[in-house]
Amino acid sequence: MSDQLATALADLEEESALKLVQERLDAGDDPMAILKSCHEGMAMVGKRYEGSEYYVSDLIMAGEIFKEAMALLGSRLKADTSSKRGKVVAGTVKGDIHDIGKDILVTILKAANYDVLDLGVDVPPQKFVEAVKESGATIVGLSGLLTTSFESMKETVAAFEAAGLRSRVKVMVGGGPVNEMVRAYVSADAFGADAQAAVTLCNQWIGG
Amino acid sequence: MATMTPRERIEAAIRCEKPDRVPISPILDFFCARYKGVMLEKFINDNDLGRELLIQIFDEFGGWDATYQSTTLNEFAFGLTLPMRMKVPGRELPPDMIWQFDEIPIIEVEDYDFAIAHGFLPLWGKLFPKMRPHQSPAQIPELIGAWNGQAIKDTQIWESRGVQCFTGVAISPPLDFFSMGRSLNEFSFDLHRRPEKVLAAMDAIIPGLIEAAVGGQKMISQATKWGFMTNFIGATRGSATFISPKMFEKFNWPYIKQIALGLLDAGITPLFHFDSDWTPLLEFFKDLPKGKCVLEMDSVTDIFKAKKVLAGHMCLMGDVPAALLTLGAPDQVTAYVKRLCEEVGDGGGYILSSGCSVPIDAKPANLRAMIEAGKRYGVYN
Numbered sequence: 001m002s003d004q005l006a007t008a009l010a011d012l013e014e015e016s017a018l019k020l021v022q023e024r025l026d027a028g029d030d031p032m033a034i035l036k037s038c039h040e041g042m043a044m045v046g047k048r049y050e051g052s053e054y055y056v057s058d059l060i061m062a063g064e065i066f067k068e069a070m071a072l073l074g075s076r077l078k079a080d081t082s083s084k085r086g087k088v089v090a091g092t093v094k095g096d097i098h099d100i101g102k103d104i105l106v107t108i109l110k111a112a113n114y115d116v117l118d119l120g121v122d123v124p125p126q127k128f129v130e131a132v133k134e135s136g137a138t139i140v141g142l143s144g145l146l147t148t149s150f151e152s153m154k155e156t157v158a159a160f161e162a163a164g165l166r167s168r169v170k171v172m173v174g175g176g177p178v179n180e181m182v183r184a185y186v187s188a189d190a191f192g193a194d195a196q197a198a199v200t201l202c203n204q205w206i207g208g
Numbered sequence: 209m210a211t212m213t214p215r216e217r218i219e220a221a222i223r224c225e226k227p228d229r230v231p232i233s234p235i236l237d238f239f240c241a242r243y244k245g246v247m248l249e250k251f252i253n254d255n256d257l258g259r260e261l262l263i264q265i266f267d268e269f270g271g272w273d274a275t276y277q278s279t280t281l282n283e284f285a286f287g288l289t290l291p292m293r294m295k296v297p298g299r300e301l302p303p304d305m306i307w308q309f310d311e312i313p314i315i316e317v318e319d320y321d322f323a324i325a326h327g328f329l330p331l332w333g334k335l336f337p338k339m340r341p342h343q344s345p346a347q348i349p350e351l352i353g354a355w356n357g358q359a360i361k362d363t364q365i366w367e368s369r370g371v372q373c374f375t376g377v378a379i380s381p382p383l384d385f386f387s388m389g390r391s392l393n394e395f396s397f398d399l400h401r402r403p404e405k406v407l408a409a410m411d412a413i414i415p416g417l418i419e420a421a422v423g424g425q426k427m428i429s430q431a432t433k434w435g436f437m438t439n440f441i442g443a444t445r446g447s448a449t450f451i452s453p454k455m456f457e458k459f460n461w462p463y464i465k466q467i468a469l470g471l472l473d474a475g476i477t478p479l480f481h482f483d484s485d486w487t488p489l490l491e492f493f494k495d496l497p498k499g500k501c502v503l504e505m506d507s508v509t510d511i512f513k514a515k516k517v518l519a520g521h522m523c524l525m526g527d528v529p530a531a532l533l534t535l536g537a538p539d540q541v542t543a544y545v546k547r548l549c550e551e552v553g554d555g556g557g558y559i560l561s562s563g564c565s566v567p568i569d570a571k572p573a574n575l576r577a578m579i580e581a582g583k584r585y586g587v588y589n
Contacts, residue, residue, distance in 0.1 A: 012400060014400065014401070052488070053452070054452065055448060055449075055450060055451050055452040055455070056396075056449060056450045056451070057392075057395075057396035057399055057450050057451050057452075057455065058396075058452065060392065060393055060396035060397075061396055061397060061399075061400045064393070064396075064397060095305065096308070097295065097308050097310070098308060098309075098311075099311055100311055100391075100392045100393075103393070146306060146308075146567075146568075147530050147531065147534045147567035147568070147569055147570075148306065148567075148568060148569055150531075150534065150535065151569075176484075176508075177529070177530040177531045177567075178531070179529070179531055181531050181532065181535055181536065182531050182535065185535050194449075
């Protein structure tokens with residue numbers, strides 16, 4: 001039997017997806033099973049994005065429906081942290097206040113069942129290091145739209161070296177002008193051309 | 209050997225013909241300040257200084273075919289195109305930090321109805337206090353008058369040196385206007401939740417947008433010898449980086465086309481300054497008249513693919529990547545420019561430029577390499 005909720009979410013049918021969540025809750029369905037359907041829907045969205053059927057605005061809409069569904073499930077999910085795939089620390093680096101790329105990354109990673117610590121924008125290197133120390137995250141996502149953010153990315157990676165944590169984290173970089181040349185310059189492990197690429201990277205790292 | 213004037217060279221490229229050499233017109237803004245050791249806080253509020261630095265750099269680096277802008281960027285003028293709030297150095301940011309857009313919703317859902325009822329200029333007036341809370345709407349005529357005066361002065365000074373100003377008046381297609389003003393998230397929801405409302409608002413603002421551009425161009429043409437060679441149409445959010453080709457066809461292309469045809473009707477050349485990825489959308493541009501528009505890319509769009517799709521149909525411009533100018537070495541820049549001249553320049557219809565602005569922290573030697581390689585490898589037999 002096909003999962004109606006997963007399909008509605010994948011089709012970006014906001015009203016019917018949320019109605020299905022509510023109906024299943026009212027019928028006494030296990031909130032974890034409802035969450036599972038939502039994750040399945042988001043995985044379908046990711047596939048459609050990779051297949052160039054969906055684009056960023058569709059990812060944003062899917063992320064919003066997912067958030068609204070989570071709000072309906074609310075406190076019933078609070079106990080759940082063990083089923084997360086991994087922990088990611090994300091932020092826009094020092095000197096750059098652009099947040100849209102970083103926000104999409106956070107939304108999509110959360111929807112892909114990652115525990116994401118969003119440090120916001122204009123984040124100094126030390127704050128990334130402290131966040132990793134405190135949270136035990138194994139992946140760091142650095143975002144930047146300005147070419148001046150390259151230096152900040154480099155400093156951030158160097159701060160992980162200095163703290164003796166470099167071998168314990170994978171660092172991915174992304175944002176407008178970021179490419180392989182930038183990745184090499186800042187000594188990151190990978191660059192992602194978009195938020196979905198970041199999910200793929202995290203899955204590889206966590207799986208491998 | 210040069211057999212054409214810089215103006216003739218660019219005009220030939222726009223017609224998709226072969227000039228004597230690939231014309232060159234890099235975009236220079238904050239780079240001028242950093243290179244000359246001027247704080248950004250001072251730089252963005254002093255247009256005479258901005259133009260003076262641009263002229264100095266033009267001379268120091270051997271000159272090129274048209275200055276992209278007549279001055280460097282002015283905060284007020286830059287902010288006119290998009291309904292967004294800007295954080296600027298010395299006001300919300302440290303005195304030497306590059307300005308940045310603050311992605312907060314300036315346009316509310318209700319404003320779509322306002323746009324439908326009143327059109328572009330009244331909507332812009334309504335949004336002004338939210339875009340620029342430090343200024344009063346009563347100051348608008350004075351601010352615009354001052355900026356127009358500056359644009360005329362800058363253009364006249366360049367013209368007295370025999371240099372054409374490539375572009376000046378700037379507008380954005382309705383999709384970018386609303387996406388920037390609503391914020392990317394809210395606008396993405398709108399595309400799914402209220403598509404008909406969005407389309408009706410776009411229909412309502414398009415005549416005013418075109419009139420504003422034509423009016424600005426007339427003002428500058430009447431007061432100067434050559435005026436601006438093109439009208440800048442800036443867009444990012446309407447690209448395939450953000451929306452699907454299906455959405456593009458419905459929400460963006462019809463309006464881009466109307467703007468282009470409206471400008472062409474008034475004898476103005478449209479310059480599509482289109483950042484982000486337009487690669488899957490290139491076929492659409494064949495729909496516009498041949499040899500009349502310029503498509504300028506920032507290196508995210510595949511300019512080599514653009515050449516394959518649009519050769520002989522539309523002049524292409526770009527796209528030395530920001531990261532290459534900042535992190536690369538001069539010989540890497542030279543190699544890339546050589547490839548651009550050989551492949552994108554093949555048969556004509558190409559203008560060499562930076563992919564969007566030359567970054568503030570570009571290596572000066574890389575800018576020099578770009579200009580020199582263009583002059584060397586861009587020569588047609």
